[in-house]
Amino acid sequence: MINNLKKITVKIDIILNFFIVIFFSILIFSCVLQVFTRYVLNSAFTWTEELARYSFIWTNLLGAVLCVKKKSHATVTAITDKxxxxxxxxxxxFVQVVILIVSLILFIYGFEVTLKTVSQTSAAMKISMSLINASVPxxxxxxxxxxxxxxxxxxxxKVVQ
Structure with missing residues (x-):
């Protein structure tokens, strides 16, 4: 069972990494475009800042998923090392159970918020806010x-040892 789960997570890793690269590229592109249009052309696009913000949200939350997988989130190991x-x-x-509980809470409430914001649109790009809020669930x-x-x-x- 563990081997099958590992195979599935490897495939999910590839997909997550792909989307992280896409969202991060959009983030960089929109920031560069914003700086160029504002300071070189003296006329900035209104939507680039919003696009950068939403790409940043997706990049960070998908990156957090990989941190959970690799257990690379910030930790203080002064006690656990001993x-x-x-x-x-x-x-x-215990740490994994806490992460699981928090993730379940985020999923439930994130899903509710996503459904409630389907008809709400962003200020500049006029896209549904549910597309942004969907990053949480x-x-x-x-x-x-x-x-x-x-x-x-x-x-x-634990069984092996």
Whole structure:
């Protein structure tokens, strides 16, 4: 089961990395375009700042998904470095359960907000705000998937030892 889950997460990683690159490229392009039009042409587009902001949101939330998978979010290891391997696994299990709970809450409420903002449009680009707000349930869904994967891997490590 773990091997199948790993194969699935590898494919999801490829897709997530692709979208992170796309959103980050849009972010860079819109910022460069904004600076060029504002300072060189003395007439800035009104939508570039908004596009940059929304691309930034998607980039960060999708990047957070990969941080959850790789367990590379910010941590203070002063205490956990001194724990035995068995206690360390227990702490990591607790951390993963907390991440799972928070991700579930984000998914539920993010989904509700996304549905409520379908008819609301952004100021400059006139796109549905649900496209922006969807970043929360989409990213939290993948965080849930990766956290479950991390928990199963921790359980497997615990059985091996």
């Amino acid at each position: 724990l035995s391997n068995k206690k360390y696994i227990k702490v990591q299990f 989409v990213s939290s869904f993948f965080m849930i998937l990766y956290t479950i994967s991390n928990i199963l891997i921790l359980k497997e490590d």
